[in-house]
Amino acid sequence: MKTAVTTGGTDGTGHGLAPIHLQRGGRAVVVGTGQAKAGPGAWVIQTDLELIDGNGRLTDPLSAGLDTIDVLRRGAPLQRSTRPDTADGVESGFTLTHLSRFLGSHGLAGLLGRAADPVALDLGGAGPVGSHLGAPARRLHDCTREVLAR
Structure with missing residues (x-):
């Protein structure tokens, strides 16, 4: 049984990933705001990744x-649209886009290293979307779907 951990897993793109992984017989760990939004069967860890x-x-x-x-x-x-500081005194956007990913990757390296074919995937932040992006966006979408299907 494969184990997938998804941060930001109770909203947006992450919200749809746990049910898919569970349907495929895997174990889903969702990091977010609560069990009710994560759906049945997922292990939910509530924490604020803006804080160290x-x-x-x-x-x-x-x-x-x-x-x-x-x-x-x-x-x-x-x-x-603003850049508030966290309780740790660090700009919140920096903690979410860089610091939490660094701390998480290093903190979970041992568990990832034990997997036969580990994958670490950063889903991007908000940006322009739509059909006007053409073939490059479709290729990125197809590649992302392929990696998520693992």
Whole structure:
């Protein structure tokens, strides 16, 4: 059974990934805001990845509860029009787009390293969408679907 961990898994793109993984017989771990939005069957870890300690609240239970992680999907970070600081005194956009991904990747490296064919995938943030993007966007979409199907 493959294990997939998805941050940002209770909204947006991440919200649709856990049910697909569960339907395929895998184990889904969703990091987000709560069980009700994650759906039945998923292990939900509630934490705020904007906070440095929040990243520990992700890596610690995963390290204690799993033998391996086959897929680590890091969801698109929340996009804001302002740049507030976190309680740690760090700009929140930086913590979500860079720091939490660095801390999570290093904190979960051992679990990923035990998988036969590990995948770490960063889903992008908000940007322009639509048919006007043409073939490059379709190729990226197809490639993303192929990786997510693992």
